[in-house]
Amino acid sequence: MLDIRFIEENTSAVRKMLADRHYEDKVDLDGLLSAISERRKAVTELDELRARRNRASEEVAKLKRSGGDATKFIEEVRSISGRIKELEETVRSAEERMNEVLLWMPNMLHSSTPIGKDENDNVEIKKWGKPPEFDFKLKPHWELGEMHGLLDFERAAKVSGSMFACYFGLGAQLERAMINMMLDIHITRHGYTEVFAPFLVNTDSMQGTGQLPHLRDDMYKIEDSDYFLIPTAEVSVTNLHKDEIIPEGELPKCYCSYSACFRREAGAAGRDTRGLMRMHQFNKVELVKITRPEDSYEELDKLLADAEVVMQALELPYRVIVLCSGDIGFGASKCYDIEVWIPSEERYREISSCSIYEEYQARRARIRMRPEGGGKAVFAHTMNGSGIALSRAFLALLEVHQGEDGSIKIPQALQPYFGGRERIG
């Protein structure tokens, strides 16, 4: 959510942001501005009338107490009240139009976010590791998974449907080992606090972090209730501090959280249909930070580095890109993606997304900070990133570390979490 005063005073910057994001047609900026000024005009008149009514009403009270005749003032209040009702309706409808647009208004972009049209204009800023070269015919992960009895897509389809997976035996253990390793790395080496939060959240939380209204079709809604299945732990964890004013000394809040994530993948029919690449349900270890405004970009870079440590521990080749204005998420002002090398596709695919929202989510979720030494509460900054997403980490690990015989080498850092096992097969 943007501040309406900011929008009024920086209209051309907002217009440029919408153009940079290719959002011009989706947001009625002029309608918003007119709703704001209509509201302001009505509120001014409303305030004056209310002041008159309050004065008259006070006279009524005085006269009643002293036993006098208040008829004249009662009549005055009655007549003013009619006009007040009209104006209240005007204000209400102006605010409704205002909020409708505001909820669909994306965040301003950070100056370091490159301007571009789509994913082709994202900027690569780093590469780590080398994509492996195989002198044999490599197997895709679903073949490796079925060969070792780690994965079963057919049975998952039986109990649920397509785009679900079932992990058996060492497969289930491997998934769990990776989750535990990631959590431990962040807790013990990076200073995060582990959180385990609900997987079902209400509409207000979904709106607080900006999934609603525009991603409604990507999420699962529970029938006959106000609950949604979380698409990421970002939602449940960030909203833990909703409606709070946090003392400056307690910032930054650094949380890491395991959760299952649920996505309808409504627009992705027919894509990545084989294997683990795209699932309706997958696991993820998420990193969430709430910080002082002045520290936020530094904290974002640290968060990215924290996620990278996991990639390195798993010995998975990756690159880091900065998303351009046409590709970056709705509420983010800047976003790094970590992309892992997928041998079977011979390209990099997203495995982590580290985004900063500045005040955008904080304003929606009303997360504020009380400055050291008192003073007016200000909005905190929020950010989050995958640290990292399972399923894709699982599939990358199978493919990258496969041998000619189909056996899979377990990276050394993971072995203690996997019963000391050095390989599968």
Next chain:
RNA sequence: GGAGGGUUAGCCUAAUUGGUAAGGCAGCGGACUUGAAAUCCGCCGGGCAUUGCGACCCUUGGGGGUUCGAGUCCCUCACCCUCCGCCA
């Protein structure tokens, strides 16, 4: 699921048959002081305003209703507490 109690500003607590939210703590600024404490004054939810100092407006969990007027009465929803029931 049922019954009862509750929700007042960051925290805690008042408010007559319905009469227009009173205080305390914490915090900030100032005065006083060598400095601090104590004391005193102002501020201390949001909006709007400002050339100049506010006789300005809204806010008692959310929404609606009754009334000239609602923290107070009615309806509804959310959440918290207690008890009963059911349940992994």
